Amino acid sequence: MGQTDSLLKRRWRVFKAHRRGYASAIILASLFVALLPAELICNNRPLFVSFGGRWLFPIVHSYAETTFGGTFDTEADYLDPAVLKMIAAGDGRVVFPPVTFDYAYIDTSLSHPAPSPPDSQHLLGTDDRGRDVLARLIYGFRLSLIFGLLLALFGSAVGVLIGALQGYLGGTFDLLFQRLCEVWSSQNELFLLIILSSIFEPSLGLIFVLLSLFGWMGLAAYVRAEFLRMRQVEYVQAAVAMGSTRLRVITKHILPNAMMPVITFFPFRLAEGIMGLTALDFLSLGVPAPTPSLGELLNQGKSNLTSWWIITSVFVVIITLITLLNFIGEAVQKAFDPRAVG
Numbered sequence: 001m002g003q004t005d006s007l008l009k010r011r012w013r014v015f016k017a018h019r020r021g022y023a024s025a026i027i028l029a030s031l032f033v034a035l036l037p038a039e040l041i042c043n044n045r046p047l048f049v050s051f052g053g054r055w056l057f058p059i060v061h062s063y064a065e066t067t068f069g070g071t072f073d074t075e076a077d078y079l080d081p082a083v084l085k086m087i088a089a090g091d092g093r094v095v096f097p098p099v100t101f102d103y104a105y106i107d108t109s110l111s112h113p114a115p116s117p118p119d120s121q122h123l124l125g126t127d128d129r130g131r132d133v134l135a136r137l138i139y140g141f142r143l144s145l146i147f148g149l150l151l152a153l154f155g156s157a158v159g160v161l162i163g164a165l166q167g168y169l170g171g172t173f174d175l176l177f178q179r180l181c182e183v184w185s186s187q188n189e190l191f192l193l194i195i196l197s198s199i200f201e202p203s204l205g206l207i208f209v210l211l212s213l214f215g216w217m218g219l220a221a222y223v224r225a226e227f228l229r230m231r232q233v234e235y236v237q238a239a240v241a242m243g244s245t246r247l248r249v250i251t252k253h254i255l256p257n258a259m260m261p262v263i264t265f266f267p268f269r270l271a272e273g274i275m276g277l278t279a280l281d282f283l284s285l286g287v288p289a290p291t292p293s294l295g296e297l298l299n300q301g302k303s304n305l306t307s308w309w310i311i312t313s314v315f316v317v318i319i320t321l322i323t324l325l326n327f328i329g330e331a332v333q334k335a336f337d338p339r340a341v342g
Contacts, residue, residue: 003066014334021327021328021330021331023327024327024331027324028321034081035138036142039059040102042099042135042139043059043102045078046095046096047096047097049094051090053099063075064076069090070082077091079100079105101131101195103135103136105132106131108130113332114210128303133309136292136297140296143287143293144274144294147204155211155212156216158220159215159218160219160255160259162177162225163221163223163226164223166178166220166224167231167258168227168249170231187214189210189211193210193280200342202288203287207286215273219269223262226261236254263332276296294317297313298314301314
């Protein structure tokens with residue numbers, strides 16, 4: 001246990017010594033934590049409203065316009081001057097998030113035709129439908145990062161499981177599964193997506209399933225190679241001779257030593273998942289409207305080249321996100337390099 005703690009401490013010191021990677025990890029973690037509650041940052045619903053001696057929270061509960069003395073039973077539009085006037089007449093107060101638009105709100109009171117340039121209301125302008133670009137970037141950043149994280153976790157788990165079984169069992173099982181992997185990897189992922197998109201309605205779940213079907217194979221090959229090597233080591237052979245079960249040998253004696261490729265490749269797999277979602281959305285094969293998407297904004301920038309604020313903002317976000325992940329990946333690889341921690 002002490003040796004393990006000492007090794008982890010040495011790896012952590014090596015990771016921190018990689019200033020570029022360590023700083024990138026802090027920046028990315030800070031951005032993720034800060035933008036995770038995106039509804040509290042960008043929303044056309046107020047955080048709270050005081051009206052008639054009551055505290056109302058439109059951000060978590062829908063209130064009809066009649067609540068404030070209006071005539072419609074539909075949800076109040078708190079950006080409507082008439083609704084704000086009714087609230088003020090009742091000695092009320094409205095507190096909005098820093099950005100008073102969410103990713104789907106269409107502003108019909110623009111001073112310029114959509115896509116409109118940046119102004120005091122829309123700091124990064126609007127897209128071609130009149131939606132706030134800053135709000136869609138924040139929501140899209142959160143969606144991309146969570147999607148990539150879940151995809152990397154699921155793909156890593158499947159890759160480790162299949163690679164471990166192939167490497168430890170070997171023989172006929174390994175041979176047959178290798179042939180199946182070769183056949184499956186020869187399938188065209190984009191073709192398969194086009195076919196499935198014509199059968200099913202495109203959704204985030206469909207994209208996740210499809211990318212997961214292909215995302216485990218590269219990692220499984222590395223884990224398989226590690227298991228093929230480690231199962232011949234003396235202490236593993238001794239554990240088998242002493243009657244340890246296969247599950248115990250795999251999980252306790254081999255898997256901890258075979259996790260290096262899983263950990264070192266994880267940041268790059270995360271970046272790969274984000275770019276996969278962005279590319280599919282750019283090709284209009286991804287998430288349905290009005291889901292916020294970096295790829296959809298990128299496609300809008302391509303279609304509206306004169307609207308420089310769209311392509312510039314989404315390009316900066318994508319490049320920054322992928323660069324941070326690559327720097328983190330470099331630091332992790334350095335930390336797990338035996339020559340660096342030896």
